[in-house]
Amino acid sequence: MKNIPLKLAILASGSGSNLQVLIDKQLNNELNIDIACVICNKENAYALTRAKSANINTFIIDKDDTGKPYKRVEFEQRALDILRQLQPDLVVLAGFMKILTPLFIGGVNNDLNIPMINLHPSILPAYKGLDTHARVLKSGERLHGCSVHLVTEELDAGQILTQSVLIVKPNDTPTTLQERVHALEHTLLPRTIDFIIKGVIDLDDVKQIYQFFSHK
Ligand code: GAR
Secondary structure (H helix, E strand, O other): OOOOOOOEEEEEEEOHHHHHHHHHHOOOOOOEEEEEEEEEEEOOHHHHHHHHHHHEEEEOOOEOOOOOOOHHHHHHHHHHHHHHHHHHOEEEEEEOOOOOOOOHHHHHHOOOOOOEEEEEOOOOOOOOOOOHHHHHHHOOOOOEEEEEEEOOOOOOOOEEEEEEEEOOOOOOHHHHHHEEEEEEEHHHHHHHHHHHHOOOOOOOOOOOOOOOOOOO
16 A cells, blocks of 8 residues: 655744755655645745755745735635645644634635644643743743644644643753753654554544653
8 A cells, every 4th residue: 555645734934943944854854745835925934945945835924015014814714725835744833923814724724724733832731822932931831842732713723732841940041941841842743743644643533632741
């Protein structure tokens, strides 16, 4: 039987270090994926450079021909058109920093019937939204980490699939925490996708959250 790679569409906005991990795993045959495209809402995002270097189809939906930034609805309609054309098996939000509306989320999940996952830098359901590392430190939390969850219309609130947890150190700063969480993400995201590929996680019937603990 032929082992068909899982076709991914990745949405990214920034540095794209998580995208890079997926690119490397695909190139090294460590993950049975085919990154069909990277869609980006920032024309100068380093994620685009990474994707282009790997000869991945890139789509920049930032400004129109006159230099006017696309409205949210325009971004979403264009992104939906791309996904409709490419028909990926899974949409991955890997550092995608634009809030998505029900138009896009419903379009992907219901009309196109494609599951969508998001990587978030906190142990959800705690610390949804932005600036998670600073907020975690300010609250004096002992634990922090990252989650991969299904995307639903409510922000960062869909079914959690996997999480990695670390212990906050007394001398941690938002920057050191961000670096340490990033390192966890670089293992968690490919591992989650591998679980989906291998059927350990059934996205239509999620039975448990897989949690990993880091002592580093
Ligand atoms: C990651 O830490 C990811 O969890 C976060 O953006 C970073 C992207 O890093 N995502 C969010 O905050 C989404 N709300 P990367 O561009 O180096 O992959």
